[in-house]
Amino acid sequence: MKTDSQLQQDVMAELNWEPAVHAAQIGVEVNDGVVTLAGEVSSYCEKLDAERAAQRVRGVRALAVEMKIKLSAFGQRSDADIAESARNILGWTSSLPVDAVKVLVQDGWLTLSGDVEWHYQRQAAADSLRGLAGVTGISNQIAVEPAPTATVVKADIEAALRRRAKADAKTVVVEVAGGDVTLSGTVHSWAERDLATRSAWGSAGVRRVVDRMNLVY
Structure with a gap:
């Protein structure tokens, strides 16, 4: 230790x-x-x-x-410029439906809204804008459309964990309520924790993942 x-x-x-x-x-x-x-x-x-x-x-x-x-002089841009650039970037992001994501910019802070089918699309929208000059933060409020039944989501996540996880990562417990997934149990590294959360987000319709896993070295 x-x-x-x-x-x-x-x-x-x-x-x-x-x-x-x-x-x-x-x-x-x-x-x-x-x-x-x-x-x-x-x-x-x-x-x-x-x-x-x-x-x-x-x-x-x-x-x-x-x-x-603290933005450098080169990195400072107006909210209008940032909003226009963000709109163009989102329009060129192939994983996003056309006009699915809306952008609000205030003092360099981007708020994303709209509806998508998958979490990876929600994440792709934020990831595509993180390197944009002048951005000071991103609030991702894009919603994921309603999920399939909780039983299906739970089975999908547990199957993904079995395919990807090491033996000692199988201590992760998955609970599903609507589109909310709660992960509990024990992991032994940030990599295992990331693996579990990414597996949870990989199921269609998951709107929120609650991480209650204990990190034990």
């Missing part, structure tokens, strides 16, 4: 190793395995890259993000 000091050093090293992150501008604090990232980053993408880098480190139990985005 790593000490907080060891974990802090490992997270700082991982941030330094990640080329998309300016690690010198990010502070790292650790308390009982909970990592807090603070400081300034120059874009929304860099903020996400820093979060992912910290999550890759073994021993991180939870992550608190207090980083602020």
Whole structure:
């Protein structure tokens, strides 16, 4: 088991190793395995890259993000410009139905709304806009259309976990109520946790995934 000091050093090293992150501008604090990232980053993408880098480190139990985005002069754009660019990008995203996603921009923050059939389409909309200059955050409020029966969804998710998971990842328990999926049980790494949540989101009509899994190293 790593000490907080060891974990802090490992997270700082991982941030330094990640080329998309300016690690010198990010502070790292650790308390009982909970990592807090603070400081300034120059874009929304860099903020996400820093979060992912910290999550890759073994021993991180939870992550608190207090980083602020300070756009460079090059990265600053008007809300109207961002909205127009976002509309064009969504129109060229082949996985999205035409005009399925609406965009609202306020102070660089994008709010996405509309209806799609699959979660991957919902995710594709947000992913396609994360690198857009001037974006300071994204609120993904796109809804997934009603799911099939809970029994079908549960069976699909459990089958996906059996195909993909290692033996010790089979301790994940799946519960379905309408379009909401709750995952509980035990996983042993962020990768296993991501595998379980991605498997849950991969079923048609899933609107929400509640992660109640315990991360045990």
